[in-house]
Amino acid sequence: MSLQTALxxxxxxxxxxxxxxxxxxxxxxxxxxxxxxxxxxxxxxxVCGLALHIAxxxxxxxxxxxxSLALTGFVGSVAVARFVAGDHDRGRDAPEDGHLGAAGxxxxxxxxxxxxxxxAPGSPAAARPEVPVDRAAAVEDAATSPDREGPEGGGxxx
Amino acid sequence: MVEQVxxxxxxxxxxxxxxxxxxxxxxxxxFPDLLTRMHAATxxxxxxxxxxxxxxxxxxxxxLGLVALVALFQLLTIPVGAFMVARAxxxxxxxxxxxxxxPSDDSPSS
Numbered sequence: 001m002s003l004q005t006a007l008x009x010x011x012x013x014x015x016x017x018x019x020x021x022x023x024x025x026x027x028x029x030x031x032x033x034x035x036x037x038x039x040x041x042x043x044x045x046x047v048c049g050l051a052l053h054i055a056x057x058x059x060x061x062x063x064x065x066x067x068s069l070a071l072t073g074f075v076g077s078v079a080v081a082r083f084v085a086g087d088h089d090r091g092r093d094a095p096e097d098g099h100l101g102a103a104g105x106x107x108x109x110x111x112x113x114x115x116x117x118x119x120a121p122g123s124p125a126a127a128r129p130e131v132p133v134d135r136a137a138a139v140e141d142a143a144t145s146p147d148r149e150g151p152e153g154g155g156x157x158x
Numbered sequence: 159m160v161e162q163v164x165x166x167x168x169x170x171x172x173x174x175x176x177x178x179x180x181x182x183x184x185x186x187x188x189f190p191d192l193l194t195r196m197h198a199a200t201x202x203x204x205x206x207x208x209x210x211x212x213x214x215x216x217x218x219x220x221x222l223g224l225v226a227l228v229a230l231f232q233l234l235t236i237p238v239g240a241f242m243v244a245r246a247x248x249x250x251x252x253x254x255x256x257x258x259x260x261p262s263d264d265s266p267s268s
Contacts, residue, residue, distance in 0.1 A: 007169040014176035018202075021183035025195075033192055033247050037199045040239060041186060044203045045179050047232070051210045052172055060221040067224060070207075070231040074239035081242035085249045 008056045015052065019045045036080045043073040168216030175209030178202055192247050196240060203236045 019042060026038035047069055054062050178201055185198030208229055215225045 004169055007173050011173045011176040014180045018179040018183035021187050025186045033243055036243055037196055041199045044207055047207055048179055048210045051214045055214045055217045063224040066228045070228045074235040077239040078242045081246040085246040
């Protein structure tokens with residue numbers, strides 16, 4: 001019994017240290033994408049912690065929480081990734097020296113932020129990317145995902 | 159006897175998964191680039207979670223369908239998020255670091 005308690009305590013300690021280090025990366029990460037993958041790893045560590053609780057208490061009441069976490073954990077990273085890519089696509093028309101925050105990178109505090117066309121992140125211009133770029137993204141989406149081949153592909157299969 | 163062996167084996171699997179998570183956290187902290195950090199970040203999301211779920215299945219021995227469902231959803235949804243993040247990092251102009259930098263003075267040589 002003491003061996004089992006030691007294993008459970010050691011696993012909890014390892015997971016706690018791992019979560020702490022990931023939170024350090026989450027705070028320090030220079031770009032938004034770093035923080036995004038940090039939150040994804042944090043969700044995975046949370047899944048591991050809940051599974052450890054299930055295994056230590058032998059009660060399966062927390063298993064639906066695990067299912068929902070595993071099912072919805074990727075939504076935030078997908079949303080942030082799309083937002084960051086759209087943010088840069090709008091900036092491609094900007095002048096060369098106008099650094100429009102590539103990948104949402106933290107601006108250099110010593111560098112003066114250019115007063116170019118950089119709306120606030122909450123404004124509708126930031127949420128809506130340019131139309132041709134969006135169309136190119138849709139074409140690339142259709143080319144890379146095998147499930148969206150169009151209606152005729154589904155008809156052939158069915 | 160067999161149940162005790164299964165319990166110990168499940169806990170050892172969970173400890174291995176936690177060790178994988180700790181290794182990943184070290185990689186997330188130490189690696190210099192977004193893509194290398196993504197390389198480190200995929201380890202707990204697949205290997206760590208699967209090891210921990212194997213340990214849970216060995217120890218719980220009931221409700222194995224839900225445990226398999228967690229593993230299936232994790233394996234299905236993780237590549238979607240990783241693909242989107244990698245595509246966003248390619249579309250934005252993040253300065254890529256040299257994967258094989260020339261040896262400098264501060265490189266660990268000892």
